[in-house]
Amino acid sequence: MTTVHTPAQPEADPRVKAVFGDIRATRKTDFINNLWRSLAFDPALLESTWADVKRVMATPSQLDPLTKELIYIAVSIANNCGYCVHSHTAAARARGMTDAQHAELMAIVSLAAKTNHLATALQVEVDPVFDTSQRG
């Protein structure tokens, strides 16, 4: 159960229809996943969220599409968003992630969590040499 009333016919609202149309065109699929269907309860929130996702994730950029999904999964695991882990793991597979890459992603994420907790337990002080703010 979600915390909002998801409209049965979300595309009866022209703003929702426009966003759903753009999602379909951008992703080249008819499928609209539940996050967008839930967000349809508030067209303004739906529009701004999709605009953000489209700009960052669906526009050619410095990082390749699979790398971007791996980073997205990593954050979603650390923030413990089950829905997001599922949706972005599916997206990564659609972009070619192999089982071996998936396993390596898990190895890195879980190792980072381990050393994150160790550094916090130790309250390690930052090495001055890591200061990259005063370059050039």
Added chain:
Amino acid sequence: MTTVHTPAQPEADPRVKAVFGDIRATRKTDFINNLWRSLAFDPALLESTWADVKRVMATPSQLDPLTKELIYIAVSIANNCGYCVHSHTAAARARGMTDAQHAELMAIVSLAAKTNHLATALQVEVDPVFDTSQRG
């Protein structure tokens, strides 16, 4: 200040000396950063932690070294480990991360945090189509 007594001469302990030597050889640098110096208070913990980091991060694998560091930074941000953000940002720069890639990493991480919180606020249910557990 750290929570443990960091030995002034950590390499007086032969187990610490061996690990520090392997860190230097693996990373091709004389520099040993504070995480390892702090962990030297317990040689067994130092050994097992370094073995884990070396195996996952310093061994050729499916993902390239820069991608691995980007994933590590992403988790460290989400887990809010300031020390780790600094150390792995420095490591990513050493592996060629540009300012533009760094900015894009931040854009993805902060967008993921945004949609992670939205999905949790909405309590979105996982789409059945995301089920990749029953493949062939």
Added chain:
Amino acid sequence: MTTVHTPAQPEADPRVKAVFGDIRATRKTDFINNLWRSLAFDPALLESTWADVKRVMATPSQLDPLTKELIYIAVSIANNCGYCVHSHTAAARARGMTDAQHAELMAIVSLAAKTNHLATALQVEVDPVFDTSQRG
């Protein structure tokens, strides 16, 4: 499934009966939600938890009841407690939260998460002007 044995007749215990009675009187409803039913496995923990919730949330104070629920939902989202998101969203609706206010709450919470992650990624230093500890 919960991690504790929830008694079938929790009010057979007089301490549980007293707390459930006070919850009903305070909230003006016969309904006792699952958090309290689960806590009934340990009457002392039930008593101290309810005393805390009653004092902070059910006593007239500086902030109005709806604002208090919005803050409670915000923390529950950030801490990723699905049960709490559901129960406090229902409580906020009972105190008059509209769909538009709910959408705005989500917009603020997800924006805060975004800039929280950005500030951590950047390791921004606190501006001295934010120091409000030395007033007057």
Added chain:
Amino acid sequence: MTTVHTPAQPEADPRVKAVFGDIRATRKTDFINNLWRSLAFDPALLESTWADVKRVMATPSQLDPLTKELIYIAVSIANNCGYCVHSHTAAARARGMTDAQHAELMAIVSLAAKTNHLATALQVEVDPVFDTSQRG
């Protein structure tokens, strides 16, 4: 130390100058806090972040400006962003938050954290009555 090189003369870049000008005009102050100065290392990230903050926080809406800041502080505490706690506490004070309201905010946030952890420890199941998704 931050993880990026903050330009000494950020407004030499016309895009940065435009954003800083809009921040000053919107907030009616000459002061630009460090988050924006750090983000100036990447004008596109600065622009999109400010656009988001301006739309959500600096536009008249359903919730009053102080309530919005209280929600922002609550999320920043739960996500453990020290910089954000400082900057938004200062913003809340500028919008009239009293010491008593500040204390009450802390009481709610820390109580929510307590019951969030309890509900997770118990793995409480969501009461069917909390389902507000199927309304009318």
Added chain:
Amino acid sequence: MTTVHTPAQPEADPRVKAVFGDIRATRKTDFINNLWRSLAFDPALLESTWADVKRVMATPSQLDPLTKELIYIAVSIANNCGYCVHSHTAAARARGMTDAQHAELMAIVSLAAKTNHLATALQVEVDPVFDTSQRG
């Protein structure tokens, strides 16, 4: 810098004086650490927080005092509260924690963080046999 105005003479307030007196008597020391000094900005919040801490941590109970501090440190690390990690590590040392026990605590906490992230990455389903809610 803290976010509240810490009074220079906190014990001029009789409610603060009473709490500080009880802290000193309970802990058998004249030292009052900064958490309590900061909380003195609001005597009611100070009183309720100390009452909670005294009841749970300073009253003889099922678990021995050192075990209780180890659990407190573990949560503080996972929630990334630097102040709390420092104060409770000091408290654990005062109750006899050795360097070897401290190292083992870190090994368990960081391992748990690792498998927590793995289980979330995998979205492992709970084994029915773990259901302890229907006992007897």
Added chain:
Amino acid sequence: MTTVHTPAQPEADPRVKAVFGDIRATRKTDFINNLWRSLAFDPALLESTWADVKRVMATPSQLDPLTKELIYIAVSIANNCGYCVHSHTAAARARGMTDAQHAELMAIVSLAAKTNHLATALQVEVDPVFDTSQRG
């Protein structure tokens, strides 16, 4: 649903068979819980994870087995891993945890969460006396 394809006959792989055999021998039970069954999708990740868990949790050490499980549960609650809360609560019960000890664990974990959030809200500065790094 999990995010990986769990093999129907995981022990057809000799590396998986070896790890499962060692789990059974170490724990003196035929039961293999879902975490290990899911990890079987990648034998290397399975091996390294089990080696870590066996070394830290199943080897006689400074802390007794029940205390170790209590610490593991505490971290799993704070990191909000539902699976881990269930599996380690079951493990703690198998090591003799009583209902009263379980209730006390919850009291400590939820109190720590409360003061963790308070200390972050206050941005309390670390007392110099907590510095234990310069001993001896």
